[in-house]
Amino acid sequence: MRKLYVLLLSLLCIPGLPMGTAHAADNGSWSVYPVASKIAARPYFYLSADPGQTLADKVAVQNKTGGPLTFRLYAADAYNTARDGGFAVRTLKERMRGVGAWAKPAKDRVTVPGHRTVTVPFTLHVPDGAEPGDHPGAIVALDEHVDPGSGSPALGVQRAVGARVYLRVGGPTLPALSVGQLHISHHQPLMPGLGTATATVSYTLRNTGNVTLDPKVELKARGLFGRTLLDRELTRVPSELLPGQRVRLTETWSGAPQLDLADLTLTASAPGTRQSASASFLALPWLVAALVFVAGAVTGTLGVRAVRARRGRVRRSARVRPSPRARPTPSRPRSSPSARP
Numbered sequence: 001m002r003k004l005y006v007l008l009l010s011l012l013c014i015p016g017l018p019m020g021t022a023h024a025a026d027n028g029s030w031s032v033y034p035v036a037s038k039i040a041a042r043p044y045f046y047l048s049a050d051p052g053q054t055l056a057d058k059v060a061v062q063n064k065t066g067g068p069l070t071f072r073l074y075a076a077d078a079y080n081t082a083r084d085g086g087f088a089v090r091t092l093k094e095r096m097r098g099v100g101a102w103a104k105p106a107k108d109r110v111t112v113p114g115h116r117t118v119t120v121p122f123t124l125h126v127p128d129g130a131e132p133g134d135h136p137g138a139i140v141a142l143d144e145h146v147d148p149g150s151g152s153p154a155l156g157v158q159r160a161v162g163a164r165v166y167l168r169v170g171g172p173t174l175p176a177l178s179v180g181q182l183h184i185s186h187h188q189p190l191m192p193g194l195g196t197a198t199a200t201v202s203y204t205l206r207n208t209g210n211v212t213l214d215p216k217v218e219l220k221a222r223g224l225f226g227r228t229l230l231d232r233e234l235t236r237v238p239s240e241l242l243p244g245q246r247v248r249l250t251e252t253w254s255g256a257p258q259l260d261l262a263d264l265t266l267t268a269s270a271p272g273t274r275q276s277a278s279a280s281f282l283a284l285p286w287l288v289a290a291l292v293f294v295a296g297a298v299t300g301t302l303g304v305r306a307v308r309a310r311r312g313r314v315r316r317s318a319r320v321r322p323s324p325r326a327r328p329t330p331s332r333p334r335s336s337p338s339a340r341p
Contacts, residue, residue: 024062025161030069030112031062032141032163035119045139045163047124050170051132054125059105059139059163061120063112070111071141073120075103076162078136078242085205085238085247089138089162099137099165102126109144124167132171133210136242138162166212175272176209177241179217181248182266182277188258199256203266203277205237206246213241213270219251220267223260230256230264259284 024033024043034042035058049055063069076089077100090100105122112118122139140162147157181204188197207213217237221230234251241247256262260282267276 024060025163026064027159027161029063029065029159030071030141030143030161031064032139032161033060033062034058034163035060045165045167047165048168048170049124049126051126051130052128054123056121056123058119058121060117061110061112061141062117063114066114068111068113070109070144072144073105073108073110074100074140074142075105075122075124075165076100076138076140078138078164080238080240080242080245080247082248084236085241085245085249087136087164087240087242089140092140092142098135099124099167102130102135103137103139103165105139110141124165126167126169130169131210132169133173134212134243135167135169136212136240137165137167139165168211173211174209175211175213175270176207177213177215177268177270177273177275178206178208179266179268179275179277180204180206182264182279184264184279184281186256186281188256196254197256197258199253199281200250201253201264201266202248202250204246204248205241205268207241207243209273210243212243213273214239215241215268215270217249218267218269219253220265221253222263222265223257229260229262 024031034045036042045057047055047057059073061071061073072092074092075096076091076094077096077098078087078089080086081088090096103122103124105120107120110118110120140160142160143158145158147159181202183202185200185202186197187199201219205215205217215237217234219230219232219234221228223229230253234249236249236251238247261280262282263278263280265276265278267274269275
């Protein structure tokens, strides 16, 4: 049972690998980073190769604690998390199709003494049939020690840190972005002016090309007679949308209209690609909507009753109207018998 729980919690830990933007990936106990080149230090691995080519590089694992640590080294594919589009990598047991399948560390296990750094070479062979474009991934150092989980002694937690690998395979590149499944959920007070209305805009953003994108998303809303209700560039957008990845994002619109007919247009763009999606919603306070419904129901009921009353009067009038008298049929005059001589 313990092995099952450890695997489950590894799935939760590994997507949270702390990978900084300008320094080595670090969780406070150990760090993983590319060995510095002859030119300068590298925060990540930036590699390019053609199909069929093999690359060689080195990764450094630094132990910042006082005691030895043993790590499992492996290469992993990267993906965007469904929650917020963050950069994450696959677990050791998941199937790899890119960097995770092509990169092989010289050692799959390494013990690093306290306050020491160990350098491990690795090779990356790009197969002949590899698709061109970006193939992101990481070289991961997974701590083999299992920490007891909080709340239950049967649970355990494994931690991992990885150095990102940005690999581009030679060939045609195609930036392509799609946006869809635009949905608006509107929340407002009972009466206009008695509070603030909010709208939650949710949409799906997908990278349908073969290169990593830094998308920009704009949200515009127009009300009745073309009035501008909203014109905003959204900020909760992943800065790296990886090829083939799809994320579901939400945006809160505070101060949404309380009595209007709004048309929304959401536009996602990146260099070389631009896509839009549209949706509409009717902002109508619940109390106003209820009054309109009641007024409509009353008007409809009165109309039905009026029609029924009119039909009843017509039927009663038809029953009391006298029937026309039959005209007498004219009789032929009788001829008197002629006198015989």
